[in-house]
Amino acid sequence: MPVSTIIRFRRGLAAAWTATNPILVEGEVGYETDTFKIKIGNGTTAWNALPYNLGFSGWSGYSGTSGWSGKSGISGWSGQGTSGWSGKSGISGWSGIVGPGATGGSGSAGSGCQYVTLTMAGVTYKLLHDGTV
Secondary structure, rough: OOOOOOOOOOOOHHHHHHHHOOOOOOOOOEEEEEOEEEEOOOOEEEHOOOEOOOOOOOOOOOOOOOOOOOOOOOOOOOOOOOOOOOOOOOEEEEOOOOOOOOEEEEOOOEEEEEEEEEEOOOOOEEEEOOOOO
């Protein structure tokens, strides 16, 4: 089937449009052949002040779900009613337990630490370096 009508837009390079700054009649399309952008005239606004007609925006994509939070690390042993104690140190040995109703001592420095004393509710315990009482 032969084409009886061809529609051609007013066209030119972006620099040429900017330099001549024409006023497009209402509904007239101006096409930049080097940028592939178009502007549509309103009959009063010069080319440089017209916005580009960029078409419609597509749908936004879905947001992914948040990842899992990691597990917290273990911070040491804890006893009932007390705060946990710090781990064994190569310099100062074990430190005493800090917490309500408890008082603690500390062992001797370094590998010489053999036990920790703990007094709780009037009872004194010796905690050996291997964890036994």
